Amino acid sequence: MAMMAKMRSLAPAFILTVGVLFVLFMVISDSNVMQALGGPSNDVGSVNGEPISYKDFQAAIDQQREARKQQGQDVDDENLDQFRDQVWDFVVSQRLIEQEVKKMGISVSNDEIRDIILGDNPPTFLKQNFVDSAGNFNRQQYETALFDPQNEQALINAEQSVRQYRINEKLQSIIMASVNVTQDEVLRAYKSKNIYVNSAEYAYFPISLFPDSTITVTDEDLKNYYDNNIDKYTVKEQRKLDFVLFNNQPSAKDSEIVYKDLQNVKSNFNEEDTTDFKYYVNIYSSQPYSIDTISFASLSPEAIDSLQSAKVGDIIGPVAVSGGVALYHLLGEVKTDNELVRASHILIKTNPNGDDEKSLEEANKIYYELKTGGDFAEIAREVSQDPGSAQRGGDLGWFGKGTMIKEFENAAFNGKINEIQKPLKTNFGYHIIKVTGKSNKNYIVERIFNPIKESATTRDERYNAAKDFSYLADKNGFEPEAKLGDYKVLSSGYFTADATSIPGIGVNMRLVEFAFDNGVNSVSEVFKIQQGYIVAKVAEIKENGLTPFDEIKDQIKPLTLKEIQLEKAKTLAENLKAKLNGNLKKINQLDSRISVRTTPRFNSESTIPGIGKNYAFIETAINGDTAKVLGPVEGPTGCFLIKVNSRSPFDSTAFSAQSSTLRNNILQQKRRVVLSQWLTELKEKADIEDNRYKFYGY
Numbered sequence: 001m002a003m004m005a006k007m008r009s010l011a012p013a014f015i016l017t018v019g020v021l022f023v024l025f026m027v028i029s030d031s032n033v034m035q036a037l038g039g040p041s042n043d044v045g046s047v048n049g050e051p052i053s054y055k056d057f058q059a060a061i062d063q064q065r066e067a068r069k070q071q072g073q074d075v076d077d078e079n080l081d082q083f084r085d086q087v088w089d090f091v092v093s094q095r096l097i098e099q100e101v102k103k104m105g106i107s108v109s110n111d112e113i114r115d116i117i118l119g120d121n122p123p124t125f126l127k128q129n130f131v132d133s134a135g136n137f138n139r140q141q142y143e144t145a146l147f148d149p150q151n152e153q154a155l156i157n158a159e160q161s162v163r164q165y166r167i168n169e170k171l172q173s174i175i176m177a178s179v180n181v182t183q184d185e186v187l188r189a190y191k192s193k194n195i196y197v198n199s200a201e202y203a204y205f206p207i208s209l210f211p212d213s214t215i216t217v218t219d220e221d222l223k224n225y226y227d228n229n230i231d232k233y234t235v236k237e238q239r240k241l242d243f244v245l246f247n248n249q250p251s252a253k254d255s256e257i258v259y260k261d262l263q264n265v266k267s268n269f270n271e272e273d274t275t276d277f278k279y280y281v282n283i284y285s286s287q288p289y290s291i292d293t294i295s296f297a298s299l300s301p302e303a304i305d306s307l308q309s310a311k312v313g314d315i316i317g318p319v320a321v322s323g324g325v326a327l328y329h330l331l332g333e334v335k336t337d338n339e340l341v342r343a344s345h346i347l348i349k350t351n352p353n354g355d356d357e358k359s360l361e362e363a364n365k366i367y368y369e370l371k372t373g374g375d376f377a378e379i380a381r382e383v384s385q386d387p388g389s390a391q392r393g394g395d396l397g398w399f400g401k402g403t404m405i406k407e408f409e410n411a412a413f414n415g416k417i418n419e420i421q422k423p424l425k426t427n428f429g430y431h432i433i434k435v436t437g438k439s440n441k442n443y444i445v446e447r448i449f450n451p452i453k454e455s456a457t458t459r460d461e462r463y464n465a466a467k468d469f470s471y472l473a474d475k476n477g478f479e480p481e482a483k484l485g486d487y488k489v490l491s492s493g494y495f496t497a498d499a500t501s502i503p504g505i506g507v508n509m510r511l512v513e514f515a516f517d518n519g520v521n522s523v524s525e526v527f528k529i530q531q532g533y534i535v536a537k538v539a540e541i542k543e544n545g546l547t548p549f550d551e552i553k554d555q556i557k558p559l560t561l562k563e564i565q566l567e568k569a570k571t572l573a574e575n576l577k578a579k580l581n582g583n584l585k586k587i588n589q590l591d592s593r594i595s596v597r598t599t600p601r602f603n604s605e606s607t608i609p610g611i612g613k614n615y616a617f618i619e620t621a622i623n624g625d626t627a628k629v630l631g632p633v634e635g636p637t638g639c640f641l642i643k644v645n646s647r648s649p650f651d652s653t654a655f656s657a658q659s660s661t662l663r664n665n666i667l668q669q670k671r672r673v674v675l676s677q678w679l680t681e682l683k684e685k686a687d688i689e690d691n692r693y694k695f696y697g698y
Helices: 002-022 054-070 077-104 110-118 124-130 139-146 149-175 183-194 219-228 252-271 277-284 301-308 357-371 376-383 406-414 456-476 478-484 509-517 549-577 584-590 615-623 652-685
Strands: 045-047 050-052 197-206 238-247 291-294 315-321 324-348 395-399 424-426 429-451 527-529 532-542 596-599 629-635 638-647 688-690
Touching (some): 077 149, 124 139, 183 652, 197 584, 238 509, 252 315, 252 429, 277 429, 301 315, 301 429, 357 376, 395 429, 456 532, 615 638
Antiparallel strands (some): 045 050, 324 395, 424 429, 629 638
């Protein structure tokens, strides 16, 4: 029957939903359409000795990817590695959960399943197909469909779904047996939203009242700070890597192919001028058709030069543009009030001490050399002290008003094209300017754009180059081979064995494992990271232990100084508080440096102007006595005395009405945390072997 056909199609989706509902209540991202994997084999890895087959793992990837496609969110090649990591994390989690279920002896009897399916309130995914528009459940139709022999497979699927759901319920009840919510927690949650301080005064005692110069920090002070904060200086074992990165980037051949393709398009258009350009855009462009008005500021020099010499109707290109190659069809030109200038310059920096005679003398010498026939671009490359433009022969490209500093802008916009201007002084030094172009036009164009991407061939070549380097570096030494191959050796930051990301490299758990499984100077195989392929060497090992006091003595001096200043601020606040007799406004009479300010209305979730989200301040004001000076309360850079003048009353009736909802919200939040911690601990204790690199080139 049609309804059971619907039920049959919904049952697998329900299995996915309830399975993922358990896995951290959606803590694991994008797992709402995953399936629990079956038949073990020994391919991509294992969890506590239980293999995960390549076939099953790839099936999970394909299923998840297909689900994303149906939602219009396909995974592109650049994010495929990260996507596989998400699937792997889910599969590992599922295996760990299944293993724990077996250890605990959790099972669901056939009688339990029958009672759930035939009970007074069947699972929603089953009964929803038998509910009319008024919300009435047709019990008779439901039971008729269940016992129809034609629906045997659908019923089996439903039983499996219910069994999995009930197993998850039992497991959760065991894990969360100790989770409870106290009345104090409910009360705090209520107050955080419903209790407001309507009016409060405060006096602030900043540590700046005690300048650094007035405080002597002794070695004893430093040692006391170190001893009192010893947990901050206990470090885990750490590693540091040197590495060579083989970047993901298109080769010259990849670029050449894109250029050649667009050159062929251009040739076809010239031969068949009766076909409009839009036809070619729709076929060959990676971006949809549009008519755009563009200025020189958004174009490459190559495109600008081509446009300047073109006439309406011409096809310009192929030319390099940001991220790829473009063909432009020039439809027209329009004048604009936003004039653009292209200029080159040679910069001679001035002496930072203010003596710039030598700089001016050098600039004048270059100016006269240019005036007598010197090549501007060549001289700029040799002597200009602006490295960015010097390598381009001094060219600054096209720019509009408001881009450069005023003196330079005036000289450029008022200068004549190709005239060498006398040295101009700015804050940067002396500039010799040559205006090379001016434009007050924008261009109306159609365009075909295609990105230049790394091809599979190029990617294979880079992988093979990395593999060769790994072999030779292990045999002959990392640095010598890097030098021989003209590869730049980079260094990571320090990281621990539980690091999720390596500073300077990124996420790669297998690389972390390599670093901690090997000694200094060990050379790795090839690893895949987001930026490309990487070959690493263990450069340094820091054993776990306590960072010696002498090693960080200078580092903790500012912290010790701040702590001393804060103690002095608190002492001052306490002394003045004792003399106030509850009248905070008297404080300015006792110490003219201290003034009293008033807060706006706030509650526990507020950010208070001038104070910020200072939880100690807020909680003291909300829970402390009114009409009484409270504090001192510590802040990041000082302390406060507070007097609450008015606070909204506690409404016991409203609290009673909201208690149940608040308790349930807190309970659900605690359960999510407990489940997350439970699974994290399982993973930390588990023997997880990841061999995906054998199949995916990780």
